[in-house]
Amino acid sequence: xxxxxxxxxxxxxxxxxxxxxxxxxxxGGLTRNDANDTIRGQPVERPSxxxxxxxxxxxEAGTITMELDAYLDRIRYRxxxxxxxxxxxxxxRAHMFTVPFENLDIPLKRPIxxxxxxxFDKIVTAGRGGFCYELNGxxxxxxxxxxxxxxxxxxxxxxxxxxxxxxxxMLLHVPLETTMIADVGFGDSFxxxxxxxxxxxxxQGGRLYRVGEAGPEHVLERKEPxxxxxxxxxxxxxxxxxxxxxAMCDYQQTSPRSSFTRKTVCSLAxxxxxxxxxxxxxxxxxxxxxxERHIASAEEYGELLSTVFGVNLDQPAVxxxxxxxxxxxx
Numbered sequence: 001x002x003x004x005x006x007x008x009x010x011x012x013x014x015x016x017x018x019x020x021x022x023x024x025x026x027x028g029g030l031t032r033n034d035a036n037d038t039i040r041g042q043p044v045e046r047p048s049x050x051x052x053x054x055x056x057x058x059x060e061a062g063t064i065t066m067e068l069d070a071y072l073d074r075i076r077y078r079x080x081x082x083x084x085x086x087x088x089x090x091x092x093r094a095h096m097f098t099v100p101f102e103n104l105d106i107p108l109k110r111p112i113x114x115x116x117x118x119x120f121d122k123i124v125t126a127g128r129g130g131f132c133y134e135l136n137g138x139x140x141x142x143x144x145x146x147x148x149x150x151x152x153x154x155x156x157x158x159x160x161x162x163x164x165x166x167x168x169x170m171l172l173h174v175p176l177e178t179t180m181i182a183d184v185g186f187g188d189s190f191x192x193x194x195x196x197x198x199x200x201x202x203x204q205g206g207r208l209y210r211v212g213e214a215g216p217e218h219v220l221e222r223k224e225p226x227x228x229x230x231x232x233x234x235x236x237x238x239x240x241x242x243x244x245x246x247a248m249c250d251y252q253q254t255s256p257r258s259s260f261t262r263k264t265v266c267s268l269a270x271x272x273x274x275x276x277x278x279x280x281x282x283x284x285x286x287x288x289x290x291x292e293r294h295i296a297s298a299e300e301y302g303e304l305l306s307t308v309f310g311v312n313l314d315q316p317a318v319x320x321x322x323x324x325x326x327x328x329x330x
Contacts, residue, residue: 066120066145071138074124075099083147085176092182092193095139100129100309101187102266106253107324108317114246116141127310129268131260132185133249136170137242139184149175150182151239155220163234167248173237181211181220187267188274188285189232194220196237205273206287264321266309277304280322298322 072078075094080087105112112134119134120141129135136152143150151173156163172182174193182193190204194211196218201210208223217236221229252258267276273286282304283292295301302318305311313321 064117066141067124068142068145071120071124071142074127081146083143083149083176085178085180087146088143088148088174088176088180088182089192091139091142092184093191095135095184096191096269097271098268098310099123099135099184100266100268100311101131101135101185102129102309102311103131103253103260104128104264104266104311104313104317104321106260107264107321112249112253114242114249116242127312129266129309129311130185131252132170132183133245135185136172136183137245139182140172143172143174143182151237152242152245153181153235153237154240154244155233155235157233158231163231165248167240167245169233170240170245171233171235173239186232187265188269188276189222191269264324266305266311268309275308277301277309295322 068081075091075098077091077094079090112130114133114137116137119130119138122128123130123134123138130138140150140152153171153173154167155169155171156166157168158164170185173196174180174182179196180193181196183189190202190209192204194202194209196211199210199212201208203209206225208229210221210223210229212219212221214234217234219234220232222232223229252260255261263279265276265278267274267278273284276283276285277295280295280301281292282295283290295304298315298319301322302313302315305313305318
């Protein structure tokens with residue numbers, strides 16, 4: 001196994017990851033004490049999650065409700081709200097086409113904490129995007145508020161032939177009349193949720209997807225035209241708490257071995273493909289192929305963030321991103 005995968009596993013083991021009891025919902029007023037967590041053997045101070053939301057605790061403890069209309073306006077959703085498979089598909093598509101997968105806070109040294117009200121303010125109020133813990137955590141809260149059964153799952157992302165550690169990625173389990181997995185936080189991936197049954201092949205955007213089995217776990221695989229099936233991530237159907245992902249969330253934004261600290265990315269799905277701003281390059285992918293060009297200036301970089309992705313940052317932040325993500329950093 002690669003050395004950085006071992007390091008990631010070592011870090012994740014510092015956080016409690018007992019399965020949830022499957023009887024709970026979202027509540028506020030919970031405190032998480034992470035004073036004993038470490039990164040590479042060194043203690044780290046982690047913000048308290050007082051007043052933030054944690055999954056899978058009893059509804060009787062009380063609930064905090066979401067500003068549903070604001071969230072649905074953010075993803076430009078005007079459809080029905082009943083917790084059905086059709087609604088799930090439409091919500092998932094709307095989210096993928098409006099909220100970018102992006103890590104821009106990480107190179108800007110702005111800490112990301114697993115606090116759903118803060119994530120709501122970032123994505124809904126400020127019109128930003130995020131990475132898996134933010135995007136899928138918030139989407140799960142939306143689904144729960146609409147009455148969907150939803151559970152957080154831990155996934156191990158494949159690097160080559162081997163899966164990484166637990167909590168490397170977050171995805172959602174939505175058991176409806178057909179049991180589905182939803183994932184609005186993996187970047188270049190499926191636009192509609194996938195069925196979790198019988199290795200059924202599903203075509204989306206010119207690619208094939210299927211969910212197979214690997215012993216007691218499941219594996220998401222993707223097949224590009226003219227190529228073989230490739231594993232994307234592996235997961236078990238064990239419900240997790242939002243706070244279980246805190247250690248890996250910290251790792252992803254602080255470790256020099258994390259891919260998120262080694263590049264800048266802002267990416268958005270389109271009906272005909274995907275458009276991505278990465279390390280000073282604008283990449284457009286459609287069924288007809290891929291085009292790529294370098295961004296000439298911070299002004300152009302900021303204009304693309306604003307007009308293409310809806311991300312509005314101040315000029316010093318844009319300049320820093322342009323400097324960190326220039327051609328020499330690709």
